[in-house]
Amino acid sequence: MGYKQEIGRWGEGIAxxxxxxxxxxxxxxxxxxxxxxxxxxxxxxxxxxxxxxFVEVKTRTGERFGYPEEAFTxxxxxxxxxxxxxxxxxxxxxxxxxxxxxxAIQILGNDRPPDIRHFENIVMGYD
Numbered sequence: 001m002g003y004k005q006e007i008g009r010w011g012e013g014i015a016x017x018x019x020x021x022x023x024x025x026x027x028x029x030x031x032x033x034x035x036x037x038x039x040x041x042x043x044x045x046x047x048x049x050x051x052x053x054f055v056e057v058k059t060r061t062g063e064r065f066g067y068p069e070e071a072f073t074x075x076x077x078x079x080x081x082x083x084x085x086x087x088x089x090x091x092x093x094x095x096x097x098x099x100x101x102x103x104a105i106q107i108l109g110n111d112r113p114p115d116i117r118h119f120e121n122i123v124m125g126y127d
Contacts (some may be wrong), residue, residue, distance in 0.1 A: 005062055007059050007061060007107075008057070008059055010059065011058070011060075011103075011105045012029060012039050012040060012057045013058025013117065014032070014059075015039070015040060015055065015057040015103040015105060016029065016040055016118070018103065018116050018118070019040070019055065019101075019103070022041065023034050023044060023045070023119075024032065024042040024044050024053065025042060025043045025044075026040055026041070026042050027041050027042060027043055027051070027107075028040070028041040028104040031043075031083075031088065033082075033083040034084045035079050035082035035083040035086055036076075036079035036080065036082070036084040037059040037083065038054050038055075038056075038080065038083050038084065038087065039055055039056055039081070040047075040054075040055035040057065040081070041044070041053070041054055041055070042055060042089075043096075049096075049097065050093065050096050050126050051097050051098065051099060052079065052089070052096040052098040052099075053095060053098070053099055053100075053101050054087075054098065054099070054101070055100075055101045055102070055103060055106055056072055056076070056100065056101070056102050056103070057102075057103045057104075058071045058072055058078060058102065058104050058105070059102055059104075059105040059106075060104075060105070060106050060107065061107045062090060062106075062108075063106070066107055067104060067106065068104035068105060068117075069102060069104040069117065069119065072102055074109065080100065084100075099122075100121070100122055100123075101118065101119060101120050101121065101122065102114070102118075102119040102122055103116065103117070103118050103119075104117040104118075104119070105117075109117060
């Protein structure tokens, strides 16, 4: 596994811990399809209803390449939506409402905790 993949896996672990503290239950990690990977799949109970949450995690080691959330491009969004459709094809009994969350993690140095930003129920508005 290369450095970039190690950072990504580390970030996914941080995101999973962060989400658990917020009440999410992680049900799957690194769900692979022919369209791409879903980083985390979680369940969240909101107002008595269970919501299935597909979580994209973006991690950056510094500021040189911009904010992590800027790496969630239209192309990545399209792949994620196709991967989610394949997930549902393989899980026909799931009838929960669902949403997509983004967790952006920025490592700011060895002596500082990572900056974690959680974007809930995102919708991409591209023209």
